[in-house]
Amino acid sequence: MIDTEKIPLTEADTAAYDSTAQILKAAMAYVNPSIGRMMAVMAKSIELRHMMQYLDQGGVSACGVNNRAIPPEEVIRDLRKYCGAKEKEQLDRCLNMMNMAKMYEMYRNFSGSGDLSAMASMMASASGADSGESTNRDGNTCSASDTDYLRKMQSMLTPEQIQLIRNMNGQQNT
Known part of the structure; x- marks a missing residue:
């Protein structure tokens, strides 16, 4: 209950x-x-x-919603207030998946590629790079701005999401 x-x-x-x-x-x-x-x-x-x-008399309307497009994440975060612990956990998983999809889309736009192995290797090089250019394990060069961008992307992911990307990278390489 x-x-x-x-x-x-x-x-x-x-x-x-x-x-x-x-x-x-x-x-x-x-x-x-x-x-x-x-x-x-x-x-x-x-x-x-x-x-x-x-x-x-006009009914229900979320604050300021009227004629603007509402991001699904905003709706889910609002609905979360009215849920029990189990439902909140399900909504959180949904939000995490939506964030992963956004991150992947950002990566695709950034790199022009849909290859997860490139993303995982670039993220690995970003987590170990200091500054300037670095080379990832595939021999691709990441500039300092690329590394900063990837670090920012990585900071937005949960450890579980990062591990999922690494696991997907491992599956693509086999």
């Missing part, structure tokens, strides 16, 4: 709230099941009526 004390009410929940509906739901535990079902339907009908009124 989710610890509901730590999960905030959404704007829609607040708009649909009705003390009579809450009383009906609380009283359901003290009546026989057939009357309890009727009370549950009445409570939900009251909440539904409030929700329809709220939506007719």
